[in-house]
Amino acid sequence: MKVRYTEAFYSVQGEGRFMGVPSVFLRMFGCNFTCPKFGIARDSDATAEPEINAIINDIDKYNSIKELPLVTVGCDSYAAWHPSFKHLQTDTDVEGLVDALLELTPTGSWTLENGQDIHLVITGGEPLLGWQRAYAELLDHPRMKDLQNVTFETNTTQALSGDFESYLNDNERLHITFSCSPKLSVSGHVSSDAIKPDIAYQYSNINNSHLYFKFVVADSVDVVEVDEAVEVYRKAGVNAPVYIMPVGGTSDSYFNNGKVVADLALQKGYRYSARLHVDIFGNSWGT
Secondary structure: OOOEEEEEEEEEEOOHHHHHHHHHEEEEEEOOOOOOOOOOOOOOOOOOOOHHHHHHHHHHHHHOOOOOOOOOOOOOOOHOOHHHHHHHEEEHHHHHHHHHHHHOOOOOEOOOOOOOOOOEEOOOOOOOOOOHHHHHHHOOOHHHOOEEEEEEEEEOOOOOOOHHHHHHHHOOOOOOEEEEEEOOHHHOHHHHOOOHHHHHHHOOOOOOOEEEEEEOOOOOOHHHHHHHHHHHHHHHHOOOOOEEEOOOOOHHHHHHHHHHHHHHHHHHHOOOOHHHHHHOOOOOOOO
């Protein structure tokens, strides 16, 4: 089966439940959201489109994802969904993907001789779009048998297909984590499109799994929306840990509102998530 991914890299998990855990990240191509308003004043009509279009106008300058510039507003993973960057993606079959992932681990395996394990984080884009059909083949590959932990970083709008839901429920080897990051209005998307409690409920009922919410926020107005979303999920039967994380397409914007968001987390009893990879490596592709 063929798959298309934007990048694969080895780093520390920078966000949420497994912050600091050595992980291989697989960023799948494609998303149903574009998040055009991140980092833009709430009362502004501006969007991230001009900045992305400026990069597209110079597209011939770039030969790989790693060469693309960062953006200051909008989705910081824009190359994982914008069709103009399709030619920079990697197309391969599952065998080739396994090769690429294992080449990134310290020993060519997921579990080390010291008993520690490397996590696999499947992100995007939105990894639970059409690529669901490839994951059973990937995770059941003979060279993936020592893999113990898989996290799906999802916007929580895509239902699990019947086949993939059955696969996950029948799986006794892997611990699955759903890192659910529903989008607030600060992203440029409305709650009716972004908050899908039935989807979160489906994820939360997968055997041997864990679910948590991670909201990107800028200020107290966003946290009011977090409160409203959490209540919607709770009414649907999803009671899960809630993290709030500072918005930040660049290191400067992230560092500037980190304390504000941490203070809001303390007031509300929510968990604060840093962007540890930005703290360590700065903001760049492949970290």
